[in-house]
Amino acid sequence: MLRTISNNLAFFRQFRQRFETTGAIAPSSRFLAKSMIRFLANRGPAPVRVLEIGPGTGPVTQRIIPLLANGDRFDIVELNESFVEILKSRFQQDAAWKTAAPFSEIHQLPIQEFQRDEKYDFVISGLPLNNFPADLVDSIADTYFQLLKPDGVLSYFEYMYVRPIRKVVTRGDEKIRITRIDDTMAAHCAEHRLARDNIVLNIPPAWVQHLAGSPDRAMA
Ligand SMILES: C[S@@+](CC[C@H](N)C(=O)[O-])C[C@H]1O[C@@H](n2cnc3c(N)ncnc32)[C@H](O)[C@@H]1O
16 A cells, blocks of 8 residues: 555656656556456466566556466566666565565666567557557557567557547647647557457546567567
8 A cells, every 4th residue: 555655656756757757646556456466377287488678667567477387587677777776676575476576577778779689479568559659559569469469469558648638639740740640549459459458446547458569570
């Protein structure tokens, strides 16, 4: 309880200081977090590689960890050093997180600079794409598919109706930006969508998109 309050306060501070990259006023609800891990929850017994992008204070991370075991690999990419400190202290103090520490690693950098030779079975992303320049969203979406195995699953969320509403109420460069992001993500969903969950119990309500990997975009 105390940790939740302290994480919520830390998140709100980052929302005020770095709105563009934090993208929300509060960490995701447990309903949203559960939806984000629902494909991982159905994993088989074989070892898996999991990448979480933009974990913030860790509401999704804490649902990923109990689904992992020795032999798995868990990489976490987070840009914001304040969130990285919170996550590091959880890996040192929280019993379940300590168990996962030997096969987990936090990388403090933007995802667009994260490179790996081995791909992932699950990519789980909390990035606020609607806040980013359209070119950056194109490049991040490419990165998702380059990092994902062809038979892997990408899960990410987006706040409900933000782009449809902004497309109507904005003008000029902002309208062009949001329309381009919408076109990019709609194309990926049309090609790869496995499922979409509607999560009303979150601030704000969100869609969770689950997409299949792409054989033609996978790295060598
Ligand atoms: C909307 S918050 C989501 C936090 C958390 N996953 C949750 O559900 O509460 C977005 C997170 O993405 C991180 N972030 C933003 N841009 C990033 C980037 N380019 N690379 C890695 N992390 C980024 C932010 O620092 C923040 O932690």
